Amino acid sequence: MKLPKSILLLLIAASLFSLTGCNAPATATPTAEPTLDVAAIKQEIYQTVVAQLTADAPKATPTAAATSTPIDTATAAAPVAPTITLPAIITVAPKSTFTAASSYTRYPTWTVTPYTDRASLSFQNPADGLVMAPGQAFDVKWVIKNIGARDWNNEFYIRYISGVKSSTFEVLMLPKVNRGGETEILADFVAPQKPGNYVSKWGLVNDDGVTFFHFNYVFSVK
Structure with missing residues (x-):
């Protein structure tokens, strides 16, 4: 070995x-040869x-090779499942269940019905705006047409309302006028003495006493 x-x-x-301990000489014998330095x-x-x-110390005491601990492949390979956080549950308020009443009070719709008796001014002479001298006499002629839904009987009339009065009348009864027919009215006037602008206002009244038409005449005095 x-x-x-x-x-x-x-x-x-x-x-x-x-x-060195056992071979020490009993007597020293001088010699010329060199002696060894034992020390x-x-x-x-x-x-x-x-x-x-x-x-040689590292060789004499070799270090044992590090032993590796086998990895549990089943444990190491298993992926960690992510933690999933569920969103908060949102509660939606229910829709309104209000139902309107199927029946309710209906108010009548008012329909404007034109009055049965109607009239229009077909003709006037002289025209509005004529200039008169103070105290001048003049005539005004009106032609009125029945455009209503019935004939006018002999109870229809015209009446003075305001302004310059006629020298002939304040109330004038009319003859019968059929639907679509016309009637002529002639009135005498005298111009005032004071210069200015004047108007004579009149109304047409039916047999119920209702004034359903207005007309007038406008003139000036200088």
């Missing part, structure tokens, strides 16, 4: 120490052994 180098050096050193040799051997032991 081959001994390690470090052990071999230790054995050599031990042998030298034992030789120096021991010191050199000691340093060599220490250096060799220091160099």
Whole structure:
């Protein structure tokens, strides 16, 4: 069996120490030959052994190889499931269930019905705006047409309302006028003495006493 180098050096050193103790001469015999310095040799051997032991120390005490712990592949490979946070539940308010009443009070719709008796001014002479002298006498002629829904009987009349009065009458009864027919009215006037603008207003009254038509005459005095 081959001994390690470090052990071999230790054995050599031990042998030298034992030789120095056992082989001491009884009597010193002078010689001219050079003597060995045993102490120096021991010191050199000691340093060599220490250096060799220091160099061989990692080899003498090998470090055991690190053992790896096998990984549990079933555990390592298993992915971690993500945590899912569910959104908050939103409660929607129900729609209004109000139902309008199927029946309610209906108010009548008023329809404007034109009055049965109607009239229009077909003709006037002189025209409005004539200039008169103070105290001048003049005549005004009106032609009125029945455009209503019935005939006018002999109870229809015209009456003075306001302004300059006629010198002939304030109330004038009319003859019968059929629907679509006309009647002529002639009145005498005298212009006032004071200069200015004047108007004579009149109304047509039916047999119910209702004034359903107005007409007038406008003139000036200078």
